[in-house]
Amino acid sequence: MARALPRPSVLGLILLLAVVAIFPYLYNWPFFSNFLSPFRTFQVTRFGLWLIILMGLNLLTGYSGQISLGHAALVAVGAYVAAVLMNQGFMGHDVPIAVAVLAAGLFTGALGFVLGAPALRLSGPYLAIATFAMIIALPQILKLESVSFAGQEIHVNVARWTGGVQGLLLDRPKPPESLKDLVTERQWLYYEVMVPAIIMTAMAWNLTRSRIGRAFIALRDAEVAAEHMGVNLSLYKMTAFALSGLYAGVGGGLFAYNEAFISPDSFEIIKSITMVVAIVLGGLASIMGTVFAALFMAFQNEIVDALSRLIRQIPSLSILEGYLPTTANDFEKLRGAIYSIPLMIFIIFAPGGVAGLIHQVGNSAPTWWQKGRSRVTGWASIGRLTRRRAEPDAKPAVEERQDPEEETRH
Numbered sequence: 197m198a199r200a201l202p203r204p205s206v207l208g209l210i211l212l213l214a215v216v217a218i219f220p221y222l223y224n225w226p227f228f229s230n231f232l233s234p235f236r237t238f239q240v241t242r243f244g245l246w247l248i249i250l251m252g253l254n255l256l257t258g259y260s261g262q263i264s265l266g267h268a269a270l271v272a273v274g275a276y277v278a279a280v281l282m283n284q285g286f287m288g289h290d291v292p293i294a295v296a297v298l299a300a301g302l303f304t305g306a307l308g309f310v311l312g313a314p315a316l317r318l319s320g321p322y323l324a325i326a327t328f329a330m331i332i333a334l335p336q337i338l339k340l341e342s343v344s345f346a347g348q349e350i351h352v353n354v355a356r357w358t359g360g361v362q363g364l365l366l367d368r369p370k371p372p373e374s375l376k377d378l379v380t381e382r383q384w385l386y387y388e389v390m391v392p393a394i395i396m397t398a399m400a401w402n403l404t405r406s407r408i409g410r411a412f413i414a415l416r417d418a419e420v421a422a423e424h425m426g427v428n429l430s431l432y433k434m435t436a437f438a439l440s441g442l443y444a445g446v447g448g449g450l451f452a453y454n455e456a457f458i459s460p461d462s463f464e465i466i467k468s469i470t471m472v473v474a475i476v477l478g479g480l481a482s483i484m485g486t487v488f489a490a491l492f493m494a495f496q497n498e499i500v501d502a503l504s505r506l507i508r509q510i511p512s513l514s515i516l517e518g519y520l521p522t523t524a525n526d527f528e529k530l531r532g533a534i535y536s537i538p539l540m541i542f543i544i545f546a547p548g549g550v551a552g553l554i555h556q557v558g559n560s561a562p563t564w565w566q567k568g569r570s571r572v573t574g575w576a577s578i579g580r581l582t583r584r585r586a587e588p589d590a591k592p593a594v595e596e597r598q599d600p601e602e603e604t605r606h
Contacts, residue, residue, distance in 0.1 A: 252443025261416030274448030308441020363459025
């Protein structure tokens with residue numbers, strides 16, 4: 197019996213993993229050297245970081261329906277936890293990078309579970325404002341050296357751990373001595389980011405198709421109906437925040453390790469809002485949509501630059517110079533405003549984002565395309581769709597029952 201939910205074939209996964217494994221070396225090959233470089237490896241590494249971070253946000257907002265505008269605060273907490281452990285150690289002992297990143301994920305996961313308690317009483321814009329308060333308050337907390345209370349100055353000395361305004365400077369990532377001749381620093385960093393990104397993406401894929409994922413979707417669509425179906429609203433809301441915090445902590449720890457520097461301004465308010473914009477453009481409640489959102493975050497500067505170059509090449513725009521943005525400097529000033537244009541277009545014409553748009557186009561594609569995609573991906577539901585289109589005169593799967601009166605006559 198064919199599965200109701202589509203899944204990629206084993207061959208497709210093997211090919212994808214093979215491309216990911218050899219990507220840092222492709223710029224040395226004759227054909228790929230024309231458009232690939234070590235800088236592209238760095239950009240794809242950033243894509244892996246954003247994939248982890250946005251996957252947690254999509255689990256929270258897209259699947260469970262809990263709007264969060266302060267996701268960058270959890271990322272910053274995870275980055276600082278990992279940075280402090282890598283820089284200062286723990287109880288006089290050095291902490292390996294993998295342990296520091298895992299500890300950052302567990303700490304922010306526990307913090308997210310606790311912060312999920314207000315979600316039990318808040319929803320919609322009230323929850324969004326409450327989470328937005330985290331990203332507003334966190335930079336100030338990270339810079340604290342003392343606080344005055346009831347006329348007395350209390351030394352909290354948070355800046356001793358976080359570095360205050362100056363932030364924390366970490367050692368540059370270096371490959372082990374045994375692999376020094378095989379990989380460069382940039383290639384080693386690529387593998388250290390992409391391996392956890394693939395693992396956590398697979399975890400999210402399985403999670404969304406498990407009992408927890410179905411409970412998240414029921415919680416998002418109708419809380420009252422989900423409660424009547426036996427879904428523990430309190431538990432699953434806090435679980436959604438905990439999972440989001442886990443992904444944010446791991447992504448933040450890898451971000452600090454990748455940048456070798458972290459400061460209170462590394463994750464500001466604008467970046468937190470841009471994360472929400474990215475998952476909406478990519479597609480809410482979609483793993484593939486999160487992939488497109490991560491691509492947008494990693495290559496957003498190039499996307500805006502390419503858009504500005506394309507618009508400047510229109511001959512008629514030279515007449516409007518001085519009245520409309522036509523120069524590179526104009527587009528640089530309006531870089532943030534350019535994000536709003538595709539966001540409005542997608543919300544109006546494609547609410548499912550890029551992933552939803554591709555799904556709609558795929559469903560309306562010709563029969564030959566459906567058959568080819570079914571063979572490559574092994575998607576069972578698409579295979580059934582192509583069989584229906586290829587055999588329009590075939591008998592329906594469920595035959596009409598005869599009239600009860602006619603059955604009694606026979």
